[in-house]
Every structure is written in C-alpha cells, then in structure tokens.
Amino acid sequence: MQFMTFRLYSVVSLVTTAAMVLHAVRKQDGSFFNTVVYLTSQKINLVILFNFLIVLLSNLTSVLIWIFFDHIRPIESKVV
DSSP states (O other): HHHHHHHHHHHHHHHHHHHHHHHHHHHTTTHHHHHHHHHHHSHHHHHHHHHHHHHHHHHHHHHHHHHHHHHHHHHHHHHH
C-alpha cells in the first residue's frame, strides 16, 4: 500500500512539474532565458521543482537498488 501511495505521489509530482513548465513556456513565448528566470523567481515554482527533484532522486535510488541487489530483505533495508 505504501508503494502505491508513493507511486501516486510521483505521478502527481510529475504532472504538476510538467504543467508548471508548460505554463511558463507559454507565458514567456518560448524564450529560454525568460522562462528560466520566471521559473526561478517565484517561490512556488522552486518548491515544485525541488519536490520533483527529491521524487526523481528517490525513484532513481530505488531503481539502482533493484538493478544491483534485486530484492532486499527487511533487515538489509535498514542498512541501505
């Protein structure tokens, strides 16, 4: 159940980030510099971007653990 909740949270984070970036590109008429300034100048945009970064790193960590160690026993997960 916990994994499904995090998967839903990851999808919501991805959709929110994509919508924010798309809105910024449309608002700034596709100018890269103006879009980056717009995305980094508002606090809510930074919160959404950092949230997506944390979710992305967490998912990447899970994938790397799955690739190199396959399934980890509960006692081993406390060490990792």
